Amino acid sequence: MKSKINIKSVIIESICLLYILLFVYAALSKLLDFENFQTQLGQSPILSLYAEFFSISVIVIELVMAIFISIPKVRYLGLWGAVVLMSMFTAYIVIILNFSSFIPCSCGGILEKLGWTAHLIFNLGFLILGITAIRLNAKSNRIVIPFAIAVLAGVIFVTALFLFSEDIMEKENPFIRRFPNASAAKTDRIDLRNFSYYIIGADKDKIYLANRLAPLQILEVDSDFKNKKSHTITLDRENFKFRTVEVRLNPPYFYVIDGSVPVIYRGLISTWKAKVISDGKFRFSDIIFHDGKQAFIRTQKQYTGENILGLSNNYTGSEIQYNKGLLEKQIDGIFDTDGTMQYSRSLRKLIYVYYYRNEYIAADENLKLQYRANTIDTTSKAKLKVVKLKQSGDTKLAAPPYMVNRHTTLCDNLLFVNSLLRGRYEGNDVWKHATAVDVYDISKQHYILSFYVYDEEGFRMNNFFAADSAMYIISGHYLLKYGYGKNLKSKFKK
Numbered sequence: 054m055k056s057k058i059n060i061k062s063v064i065i066e067s068i069c070l071l072y073i074l075l076f077v078y079a080a081l082s083k084l085l086d087f088e089n090f091q092t093q094l095g096q097s098p099i100l101s102l103y104a105e106f107f108s109i110s111v112i113v114i115e116l117v118m119a120i121f122i123s124i125p126k127v128r129y130l131g132l133w134g135a136v137v138l139m140s141m142f143t144a145y146i147v148i149i150l151n152f153s154s155f156i157p158c159s160c161g162g163i164l165e166k167l168g169w170t171a172h173l174i175f176n177l178g179f180l181i182l183g184i185t186a187i188r189l190n191a192k193s194n195r196i197v198i199p200f201a202i203a204v205l206a207g208v209i210f211v212t213a214l215f216l217f218s219e220d221i222m223e224k225e226n227p228f229i230r231r232f233p234n235a236s237a238a239k240t241d242r243i244d245l246r247n248f249s250y251y252i253i254g255a256d257k258d259k260i261y262l263a264n265r266l267a268p269l270q271i272l273e274v275d276s277d278f279k280n281k282k283s284h285t286i287t288l289d290r291e292n293f294k295f296r297t298v299e300v301r302l303n304p305p306y307f308y309v310i311d312g313s314v315p316v317i318y319r320g321l322i323s324t325w326k327a328k329v330i331s332d333g334k335f336r337f338s339d340i341i342f343h344d345g346k347q348a349f350i351r352t353q354k355q356y357t358g359e360n361i362l363g364l365s366n367n368y369t370g371s372e373i374q375y376n377k378g379l380l381e382k383q384i385d386g387i388f389d390t391d392g393t394m395q396y397s398r399s400l401r402k403l404i405y406v407y408y409y410r411n412e413y414i415a416a417d418e419n420l421k422l423q424y425r426a427n428t429i430d431t432t433s434k435a436k437l438k439v440v441k442l443k444q445s446g447d448t449k450l451a452a453p454p455y456m457v458n459r460h461t462t463l464c465d466n467l468l469f470v471n472s473l474l475r476g477r478y479e480g481n482d483v484w485k486h487a488t489a490v491d492v493y494d495i496s497k498q499h500y501i502l503s504f505y506v507y508d509e510e511g512f513r514m515n516n517f518f519a520a521d522s523a524m525y526i527i528s529g530h531y532l533l534k535y536g537y538g539k540n541l542k543s544k545f546k547k
Contacts, residue, residue: 061189068186069122072135075179076119080112088480095229095478099145099215102227104478114138129190133203136183141207143176148215228430230476230489230503235538237490237504237524243278243532250532252518252525254302256322260518260525261302262532268298269309271325276523278534288318289328303342312337317368331368341396341403349394349403349420358448359386362405364420376420379405387448389435395463397495399546404468404495406461409435409454413468415495426498429491430474432457464519466496466546471514476503488514494544501544509533521545 083090087108094104118138121131150169187196249266255276262272269286286300286309293314301308302322309318309327315336320327337350338360348365350373360380363373380390392407402423406413411430415423427433436455441448460471470491475484487505494501506514512529526533 065186065189068182069128069132071182072122072132072179073119076115076122076135080115080119083108083112092478092480099148099211102217102229103214104229129187132183132187132190136180136187136200137203137207139176139180139183140204141211143173143180144208144211146173146176148211228474228476230429230479230491232504233502233540235540236492236502237535237537237541239507239533240523240536241278241534242509243274243281245272245527245530245532248530250527250530251516252527252532253300253307254304254518255520255525256302256304260520260532261307261322262527263300268295268300271300271307274532276520276534278532284325286320287326289326301340301342306342306345308342310340312339319368334368335365335373339394341394343396343398343403343418347418349396351394353387357386360390362403362416362420374420376416376422379414379416379420379422383410383435384437385439385448388437388439388450388454392458393461395461395468397463397465399465400496402495404461404463406458406468406470407435408456408458409437411457413458413470413493415498424498426493426495428458428470428472428493429476429500430457430472432474460514460517462517462519462524463495464521464545466494467501467519467541467544468493468495469517469519469524471517490517492541492544494546496546502540504535504541506533506535 091104091108094100094108097104100107114134115138118131118135121127122135124131146169150173184200187200245262247264249264250262250272251265253261253263253271255261258276260274260276262274264270264272269288271284271286273282273284274280286307288309293311293316295311296313298309298311301310305322306319307322307325307327309320310316313336315331315333316329317331317340318327319330335350335352337352339351341349343349346367348368350363350365351360352363352373353359354361359382361375361377362379363375365373380386383389389409390407391409392405392413395404395406396402397404401418403416403418403420404413405416406428409432411428411432412425413428414425417423432455437450438452439448439450456473458470459473462469470493472489472491475481476489479489483505487507489503490506491503492501493499506517506526506528508514509528509531512531514526514528516527518525523537524535526535
């Protein structure tokens with residue numbers, strides 16, 4: 054009889070010692086690398102919204118459980134707490150394995166190197182050990198129902214956190230980016246040996262670039278970066294006082310424009326010969342060509358200079374259909390409504406992203422508002438210092454603007470936004486050497502994920518274009534190819 058009691062005591066003591074070692078080791082590992090631990094929780098699909106709270110509370114709870122288990126008078130209570138805690142950790146991993154494949158382990162030390170399946174087995178092993186210790190230490194056999202209730206409550210708590218957090222992250226994100234694995238990564242690069250190129254578009258397996266210093270020179274690059282070919286655009290008329298000539302692509306056509314000169318050229322990619330299709334009809338500061346005759350334009354109101362969006366149904370005519378309510382004035386209607394235009398031909402949506410606030414607009418092909426949505430940062434009002442010069446009457450910026458969203462590109466239902474603001478739980482070291490790209494699903498109106506574009510030999514990303522199979526990026530004098538991973542490919546809605 055005494056031998057049986059001794060064996061039971063040895064088993065209980067051994068299990069308690071293992072739990073003490075586990076909790077103390079895990080807590081100290083998290084504490085010693087606290088910033089990394091908090092960042093990992095910020096990436097969690099369950100704990101993102103509560104990373105600050107849980108980063109401290111988990112460490113405290115683990116240490117408290119270790120102390121309780123080490124004190125004989127409260128050991129039984131400590132074991133119950135440990136089992137509930139391990140059941141919550143296990144439920145967390147089950148959710149990760151079944152509903153997310155990108156969250157890093159939020160444990161420290163050796164445990165961080167375990168795979169998710171191995172970590173699940175490890176947790177289940179400790180859960181069984183904890184149950185065994187409680188059973189051997191119990192004075193009554195009636196512990197099944199209380200135990201089941203306690204474990205179930207922990208599992209329900211973790212599941213509720215996951216469901217609530219996912220909904221908030223997608224619709225009301227508090228500026229917490231998620232960087233899942235297998236989103237996008239550099240697969241190739243080519244040295245352009247020129248800093249003046251910008252991407253104008255793609256057609257089939259060809260990428261086309263124009264040169265700001267030589268506006269009529271086009272560089273054609275195969276999507277596999279094996280071959281390059283140069284083209285020179287031929288204009289049927291050149292008697293215009295151009296200032297800033299740009300080339301736009303809308304296969305099978307290309308367009309040559311200069312917003313300060315009300316002229317539009319159009320030609321076929323197959324010949325690179327362009328003819329004037331609109332002369333002196335309207336001016337614009339930006340334009341999107343979405344079929345053979347129609348174009349979305351951004352121009353200025355005649356007397357105030359405020360930005361306004363319009364639709365031209367015929368290049369040869371001067372009649373423009375304006376929607377005066379699309380761009381909403383906050384300060385001056387000029388700088389505060391500045392932004393980028395993109396068009397999804399598959400969804401027939403125009404997307405306008407403001408530079409200086411966390412908002413984008415979706416309009417249909419007739420320029421009718423469909424919805425307004427937000428990017429994940431928290432800058433809802435443009436931070437600009439605008440002055441009006443008395444002599445000339447011109448409106449100028451009196452200080453550098455606080456830019457939120459810089460470059461954008463759109464492919465099918467996915468909007469890619471180059472954000473200039475650092476989110477919560479993002480290390481400053483990464484931002485010194487990388488640029489963040491946030492991805493939104495415009496058909497569902499929510500944020501999906503983010504990925505970094507790392508500087509190429511010290512050069513930042515300054516232009517990008519999303520094609521069907523990859524993203525093409527200009528960094529300094531390099532053209533980069535970032536292939537889509539499975540987490541990003543699965544989000545496209547063809």
